[in-house]
Amino acid sequence: MRLTCPLCGPRDRREFYYSGAAVALDRPGAEAPPEAWDDHLHNRDNPAGVTQDLWYHEQGCCSWLKVTRNTVTHEILAVETVGGDSTAGGVA
Amino acid sequence: MPDLIAKPALGLPPLTHAGTTLAEAALPQITAIAPFPGQSAAVGTALGLTFPAPNCVTEAGEARLVWAGRDLAFLLGKAAPEGLPAAVTDQSDGWVALTLSGPQAVQVLARLVPLDLRDMPRGQAARTALNHLPLVLIAEGEGAFTLLTFRSMARTAWHEIGEAMEKLAARAALTP
Ligand SMILES: [Zn+2]
Numbered sequence: 166m167r168l169t170c171p172l173c174g175p176r177d178r179r180e181f182y183y184s185g186a187a188v189a190l191d192r193p194g195a196e197a198p199p200e201a202w203d204d205h206l207h208n209r210d211n212p213a214g215v216t217q218d219l220w221y222h223e224q225g226c227c228s229w230l231k232v233t234r235n236t237v238t239h240e241i242l243a244v245e246t247v248g249g250d251s252t253a254g255g256v257a
Numbered sequence: 258m259p260d261l262i263a264k265p266a267l268g269l270p271p272l273t274h275a276g277t278t279l280a281e282a283a284l285p286q287i288t289a290i291a292p293f294p295g296q297s298a299a300v301g302t303a304l305g306l307t308f309p310a311p312n313c314v315t316e317a318g319e320a321r322l323v324w325a326g327r328d329l330a331f332l333l334g335k336a337a338p339e340g341l342p343a344a345v346t347d348q349s350d351g352w353v354a355l356t357l358s359g360p361q362a363v364q365v366l367a368r369l370v371p372l373d374l375r376d377m378p379r380g381q382a383a384r385t386a387l388n389h390l391p392l393v394l395i396a397e398g399e400g401a402f403t404l405l406t407f408r409s410m411a412r413t414a415w416h417e418i419g420e421a422m423e424k425l426a427a428r429a430a431l432t433p
Contacts, residue, residue, distance in 0.1 A: 172311040172327060173384070177371035180386060224386040226311065226326040246327075 166239075171246050172226045180224035186210075187217035187231050190247065213237055219247070266353040266411040272419050274426040277359030279418050281411075282403065284354040288332040289325065289346040296342035297328075303341055304332065314382045314395055323382050325393055331405075353411040357418065358401035361425055366402065368421040370394065374402070388417050 166178040186209050193201040210216070214237055220230045233243040271280035292300045292308065301308035301322075307315045309324040316322070320335035337345050357365060363374050369387050372394075379398030386392055390413060393405040406414045 174312065176385070179371060224391060225384050227329075228327045 168220060168230070168232060168241060169244050170222050170225055170228065170230065171244060172228060173222065176222070176225055180222060181230075182221040182223040184219040184221055184229075187219050189219060190231065215242065266408045267415060269415065272415075272422065273359075274422040275359070275361050275429055277357065277361040277365060277422060279415070279422060280356050281415075282354040282356045284333070284352060284405075285349065286333070286336060287348045287352050287405075288337045289329060289344075289348050290322075290332055290337060290341065291329045291344040291346075293342050293344070300341055300343050303338060304335075309382075312381055312383055314380055316380075321395075323393060323395055324384070325382075326384055331393065351408055352405050353408045353414070355404045355406075355411075355414060355418070356397075356401065357404060358397070360400065361422070361429075362400045362402060364425055365418060365421045366394075368425075369417055387414055390414055390417070 167175050168178065168181055169175045188205065188209065191205070193205050215233060215235050217231055217233050220232050222228050222230060229247040231243075231245045231247050232241065234241045265281055265283075267281045269281060271278050273279075290300060290304075297308040301315075304320070304322065306317050306320060306322045309315045309322050309330055311324055314321055314323045318334075321333045323331045323333060325331045331348070337347075366374050370385055370392065372383055372385055374394075374396070377396040379396055381396045383394045384392070385394060387394075387404065387406060390406050390410050395403040395405070397403055404414070404418075
């Protein structure tokens with residue numbers, strides 16, 4: 166399995182650490198009811214099809230990545246950096 | 258300030274198999290430079306180098322700026338000036354530099370590094386792994402590489418590379 170890191174390019178799976186569902190990015194608001202927090206912390210879907218999860222490019226650029234993939238076909242549909250674009254690379 | 262005695266991480270003589278040589282290189286100074294948001298170009302100007310794009314190295318004379326991760330580069334061969342618009346960390350003595358050069362260097366690294374290093378030109382670098390060890394790989398061109406890893410792992414890195422060199426040479430000796 167390979168993931169194409171937006172910064173580093175196509176890299177072997179061994180360079181990445183799997184963190185779990187990308188639901189961690191959608192934090193409930195401060196006023197959200199306890200049910201929303203329960204959902205956020207404990208409940209996960211287990212889809213046969215497209216899912217999104219977080220991977221850490223541990224042996225690479227140290228970016229957190231949101232990966233969209235298909236659990237049935239094993240297709241990687243998108244890999245995006247989390248927390249905005251990198252400011253490095255000659256771009257001010 | 259006490260007068261400390263500088264010692265190499267390994268102090269081993271170079272190792273050669275089938276015309277390919279592994280050696281420890283001097284690494285007098287290494288500084289991590291993480292520009293503050295939007296300050297990459299200003300950091301580059303202050304250093305007299307362009308802040309490198311991902312997987313790249315920029316150089317001017319002895320000084321090199323090696324991309325080392327998201328919004329991070331390592332400065333080699335020169336001290337960082339005061340007042341850079343960046344988080345600056347002196348990492349000298351924390352890293353070891355090895356060089357691997359010769360006709361089998363790419364094949365040796367193919368056993369340890371999960372990247373295709375054939376035809377990787379000078380000016381390219383990669384933050385990746387040497388087996389389980391963290392690695393900053395710098396292409397020197399013509400099949401030569403500089404390998405940076407944590408100094409505490411120097412002997413393991415040397416052992417892993419040495420073993421790959423030995424096995425490749427042994428296999429080559431079997432083929433008439
Ligand atoms: Zn990466």
